[in-house]
Amino acid sequence: MNRQELDVIKELANIKIEEILDALGIEYKSKYNYVVCACPIHGGNRQDAWSWHVDRGIWTCFSKGCHEQHGSDIFGLVKAMRDCSFMDAVDFIKGFVNLSMSPDELQKLRDQRENREFIQSTKRKHEKTEVFSPECLNKLEHHGYLETRGYPRWLLDKYHIGACLQTNRYMSNRIVIPVLNRLREIVGFTGRTLDPDWHDKGIPKWKHSNGSWVSSNLFNIHSAAEHIEETGTAILCEGPLDVLRLEEAGIHNSVAILGKKFYTGQMNILIAVGATDLLEALDNDTAGRIGGSSILKTAKTIFGVKRVPIPNGRKDIGEMSVEEIRRVFDVYEEAIRN
Ligand SMILES: [Zn+2]
Known part of the structure; x- marks a missing residue:
């Protein structure tokens, strides 16, 4: 068995990954372009500890790094699950893939897979959390409250912190702090009230902009x-x-x-x-x-x-x-x- 044949087996196995996981007795959830479950190698009950990445055809154990020990391709997975040799793993996988497939048939399978990924990525874009345009930072005004608490102006400027001094706004009379994701997109705002009597008036000291963005951002x-x-x-x-x-x-x-x-x-x-x-x-x-x-x-x-x-x-x-x-x-x- 040469390298090229092994690569074809890998590619076909990736296309049929759900069937193979089923046969290995792994219970998983399919999400977009990966499947996720508790790590079937080391056990453990973290339900998102293990995933198969369909776009790359590899797996990762986030809890204990089992992939490092066994190899993160399909052969490593089968070897670890069945406690068998490399050749036995290859034979096992061959049971799921049709190696006598014509180039046309192979291409058709690839297209189906790509098509599925395309549909899922479109869905994903649709579900993506909305981000705010950087222009909305221009509406924030200067206010000295945080400086009176000893925060230097250069730092407040670096974090684009200002105040909402307009009336009848969700963040009215608050210091407003933008929250950015790793891509430096603004995902939300958090605001600290400027009302010194907030406690007596029952005004929340802090308030977040609408949506459920906090649970997936820092x-x-x-x-x-x-x-x-x-x-x-x-x-x-x-x-x-x-x-x-x-x-x-x-x-x-x-x-x-x-x-x-x-x-x-x-x-x-x-x-x-x-x-x-x-x-x-x-x-x-x-x-x-x-x-x-x-x-x-x-x-x-x-x-x-x-x-x-x-x-x-x-x-x-x-x-x-x-x-x-x-x-x-x-x-x-x-x-x-x-
Ligand atoms: Zn593991």
Whole structure:
């Protein structure tokens, strides 16, 4: 069996991947151009730990990296699942593919596959979260509130932070902070009220723009991604003002979950940018609550998680001075050097 024949088998196997997974007894969900399930090799119950990427014809185990041990092509998968030799794996796969196919028939199959991918990618575009045009930033006006809290103007400008001072708007009388995805598209806004009596008036201190975008985004990921990739560590904060304070202190690998809930979608972003360790720096009052949540328990099986101690008398990172931050983060020098 030469390399060319093996490549044809691989290609045909990719086209028939669902049938092969069925035969291997793997239960999966088909999504767009990949299938996903708990890792059938090492077990485990994370339902999205394993995926087959139809566009590339390879598989990945995100939990334990099983593909590295067995090989990420179809042969590696079959060998691992059936605990058999390479040649036995080839024979097994041959049972699903028709090697006597004429070039025309092969082309037809490829077309069908491409057609299916095309339909799915069209669907995907349709479902894609809407992004805001950068022009809407021009509507934000200057306001000195954050400067009175010690945030330098250069930093606020860098993050395009302004205020909505028009009346009868969703974000009226709020400092408005745009949230960007990794592609630097604006996916939403979060706003901090400027009303000093917000508490007594029952006005929410923070408010997000409409939609369910928060659960699949992290504030500052557009800027922190490369630093997280470099250090392997992400600092997990609650709000954007915490992140800004860290940025001011020269620490660039922090993101904010934008509230009191850490979502699976947010965790997946951190996995995707190569985080292996989390420094959890949530507010003192939230940490206790989220700390026991199932999502952070899950996170602890995926990342090394350490709690950053926030000094007594300080509610969150945002309330700390740059000097205090440097002192607290000094012990994590390895994790934040960048
Ligand atoms: Zn695995």
